[in-house]
Amino acid sequence: MKKYLFLLMCSVLGYSGISAAETPLGLENNISIKSPGNPAVTYSLQENNGILKSQTELPLEIRQTQSTSGNVTKVTVTLTAKDIVYYNFEQIYSLAGVKHNDCQFYMPGFWYHRNLRSPEEAPSFHTSDSWQVREDRLSAPLTGIYNDKTGDYYTVLRVDKFENESLTPHNFGETILTDKTSLGFTGFRNINGQSALVFGFPYHEAPKTYIRKLTLNPPIQAFEKLEKGESRQLVWEIRKGNAKDYSGFVADIWNYSYDTFKPQQVATAYDTALAKEILSNFFTESYVDKSDLKYFSGVHMRTDDCKSTGSVEVGFVGRVLLNAFNALEYGEETNNAGLVQKANSIFDSYLKHGFTPNGFIREFVDYTHNTETDIYSIRRQSEGVFAILNYLDYEKKKGRSHPEWESKIKTVLDNILKLQGSDGSFPRKFDDNSKVSDKSGGSTPSATLPLTMAYTYFNNKSYLESAKQTAVYLEKELISKSDYFSSTLDSNCEDKEASLYASTAMYYLSMVTKGKEREHYIDMAKTAAYFCLSWYYVWDLPFAQGQMLGDVGFKSRGWGNVSVENNHIDVFIFEFATVLDWLAKERNEPRFADFSSVIKTSMLQLMPVKGHMFDIGKVGYYPEVVQHTNWDYGKNGKGFYNDIFAPGWTVASLWQMLSPQRVEKYFNYKK
Numbered sequence: 001m002k003k004y005l006f007l008l009m010c011s012v013l014g015y016s017g018i019s020a021a022e023t024p025l026g027l028e029n030n031i032s033i034k035s036p037g038n039p040a041v042t043y044s045l046q047e048n049n050g051i052l053k054s055q056t057e058l059p060l061e062i063r064q065t066q067s068t069s070g071n072v073t074k075v076t077v078t079l080t081a082k083d084i085v086y087y088n089f090e091q092i093y094s095l096a097g098v099k100h101n102d103c104q105f106y107m108p109g110f111w112y113h114r115n116l117r118s119p120e121e122a123p124s125f126h127t128s129d130s131w132q133v134r135e136d137r138l139s140a141p142l143t144g145i146y147n148d149k150t151g152d153y154y155t156v157l158r159v160d161k162f163e164n165e166s167l168t169p170h171n172f173g174e175t176i177l178t179d180k181t182s183l184g185f186t187g188f189r190n191i192n193g194q195s196a197l198v199f200g201f202p203y204h205e206a207p208k209t210y211i212r213k214l215t216l217n218p219p220i221q222a223f224e225k226l227e228k229g230e231s232r233q234l235v236w237e238i239r240k241g242n243a244k245d246y247s248g249f250v251a252d253i254w255n256y257s258y259d260t261f262k263p264q265q266v267a268t269a270y271d272t273a274l275a276k277e278i279l280s281n282f283f284t285e286s287y288v289d290k291s292d293l294k295y296f297s298g299v300h301m302r303t304d305d306c307k308s309t310g311s312v313e314v315g316f317v318g319r320v321l322l323n324a325f326n327a328l329e330y331g332e333e334t335n336n337a338g339l340v341q342k343a344n345s346i347f348d349s350y351l352k353h354g355f356t357p358n359g360f361i362r363e364f365v366d367y368t369h370n371t372e373t374d375i376y377s378i379r380r381q382s383e384g385v386f387a388i389l390n391y392l393d394y395e396k397k398k399g400r401s402h403p404e405w406e407s408k409i410k411t412v413l414d415n416i417l418k419l420q421g422s423d424g425s426f427p428r429k430f431d432d433n434s435k436v437s438d439k440s441g442g443s444t445p446s447a448t449l450p451l452t453m454a455y456t457y458f459n460n461k462s463y464l465e466s467a468k469q470t471a472v473y474l475e476k477e478l479i480s481k482s483d484y485f486s487s488t489l490d491s492n493c494e495d496k497e498a499s500l501y502a503s504t505a506m507y508y509l510s511m512v513t514k515g516k517e518r519e520h521y522i523d524m525a526k527t528a529a530y531f532c533l534s535w536y537y538v539w540d541l542p543f544a545q546g547q548m549l550g551d552v553g554f555k556s557r558g559w560g561n562v563s564v565e566n567n568h569i570d571v572f573i574f575e576f577a578t579v580l581d582w583l584a585k586e587r588n589e590p591r592f593a594d595f596s597s598v599i600k601t602s603m604l605q606l607m608p609v610k611g612h613m614f615d616i617g618k619v620g621y622y623p624e625v626v627q628h629t630n631w632d633y634g635k636n637g638k639g640f641y642n643d644i645f646a647p648g649w650t651v652a653s654l655w656q657m658l659s660p661q662r663v664e665k666y667f668n669y670k671k
Contacts, residue, residue, distance in 0.1 A: 060087065139535055143156055171209065297311070302644060324342075326655045393457055421441070504579055573657045
């Protein structure tokens with residue numbers, strides 16, 4: 001009872017402006033000491049005049065100081081070895097009076113609410129209500145706990161230079177690191193029904209460690225070696241605030257994290273012209289014309305040789321039609337007749353052979369195994385229509401008409417309209433007869449873009465009404481609930497792409513509306529943008545020598561994690577950098593524009609060019625699965641790529657980023 005009252009007083013007084021010396025946070029401290037070849041022993045530590053001691057004499061001295069400024073308390077711990085020691089240090093900040101069941105949780109780029117959209121084979125409340133993870137899984141080394149009952153939140157953020165990493169001998173159990181690391185751990189814990197922040201150093205993942213897609217391993221606890229007389233200083237910031245809802249909480253924490261790390265642009269040698277010139281080699285070398293559908297081969301290929309495969313995909317990771325438009329536009333800009341011919345042959349082949357009996361776009365064809373999907377998706381259909389409408393608008397402005405294409409696209413659009421639910425959502429998957437096999441609405445915002453574009457191109461208000469209905473659904477089910485999910489097709493969980501599409505959808509609707517309606521779309525775009533931003537790294541992760549990404553000086557800032565299931569970073573950006581620049585002006589958010597400039601420079605770092613191929617087999621075939629933490633698809637692990645990749649979408653994503661005026665030009669938008 002005494003401990004409970006002490007923690008309650010610390011929680012209340014620690015943020016009242018009273019000096020830290022008078023009201024220190026009530027932190028529980030533990031240290032685990034490992035003797036090689038033996039199980040580790042954990043000791044509880046008690047604070048006495050700034051020194052943390054155990055009842056047992058320990059081979060190291062531990063000092064702790066706290067200093068409070070406003071609503072932030074800085075906790076500094078210094079460990080100094082009296083003898084050689086292998087240690088793992090842990091701190092627990094119990095939130096007095098805060099019931100775990102009243103809380104939602106947040107680890108940026110990895111954990112939202114309770115991760116209940118994710119299966120039990122991935123980190124979620126399905127497996128446990130207490131989780132702690134290594135910091136490099138997260139877009140900022142931070143954990144937040146949000147109290148639904150009061151709006152109060154608490155965060156812990158570690159501050160360091162993050163310069164070192166160690167190769168790990170084992171991926172579970174107790175392991176002594178081979179070298180220095182800068183990575184600690186962070187998370188939350190249910191302690192007898194009360195919520196707590198838990199954090200420490202070096203990393204300790206529990207109750208499981210996530211090593212590859214839908215594969216949870218037993219926990220791992222790392223031990224760092226300190227030589228006699230050697231010291232290690234650790235610094236955390238514990239912050240308290242209040243937000244009206246979870247969305248406001250995430251927005252506030254992103255601003256705080258951004259201001260703490262202050263990510264700067266990454267110096268690269270690529271302006272837009274040079275970047276497009278290099279990427280265009282993908283169009284030249286990946287073109288395949290052996291089948292009824294002509295295509296740029298951009299899926300299921302090996303990173304080491306980048307040989308074309310027999311698979312062609314319209315949207316998602318293939319983006320063949322968007323790349324055909326990119327190649328056409330670029331070919332005409334640069335007088336490259338070869339690229340123009342390739343692009344036109346792709347469009348011609350899809351016009352003739354690219355549709356199902358009922359008029360949907362053929363989404364994925366594998367000519368090597370003579371198979372083809374018969375389950376279609378709102379995302380790939382939408383991305384296909386999006387590409388064709390860009391193509392048709394471009395052609396019309398060049399004085400070239402395509403009535404057959406317009407008829408085909410109207411059929412696809414009519415099919416799409418028939419799938420829309422009364423709540424405005426679109427099902428995730430269906431067959432050629434429009435029989436729904438996955439009614440989940442998380443992919444709905446992908447349809448908003450082509451519907452808005454179709455309204456402008458065909459001057460048909462039914463498309464705009466459908467797009468506006470999607471906005472009603474998005475506001476009610478995704479944005480107001482801060483629940484962005486199931487947009488990516490190879491997982492069904494919390495993901496970046498749902499929030500990116502939601503924000504972009506509102507951007508598109510703002511292009512065709514006015515007054516209060518437009519202002520409302522802008523506000524929703526901003527709310528969704530914060531969630532999308534939360535997936536993008538504001539700090540640079542450390543890599544060990546021998547991990548290729550570290551050896552080449554890769555900086556992770558500006559790259560986004562993918563989803564809870566797929567714990568790697570990539571260059572999925574498309575129009576989002578443009579949306580950030582637009583929101584920066586519309587809502588006076590300079591951080592958005594500043595971070596957009598970080599993204600636009602950082603995402604060009606791994607451009608494969610002669611002499612700097614970054615382990616990619618061909619020039620311009622931009623890498624996809626960038627494995628930045630202890631997770632992989634089954635090959636290579638941290639600091640490398642998976643051996644199979646899909647440059648079709650990476651080239652399309654970067655190309656869209658490098659074409660920031662494209663959307664406004666399409667809508668003839670006048671500022």
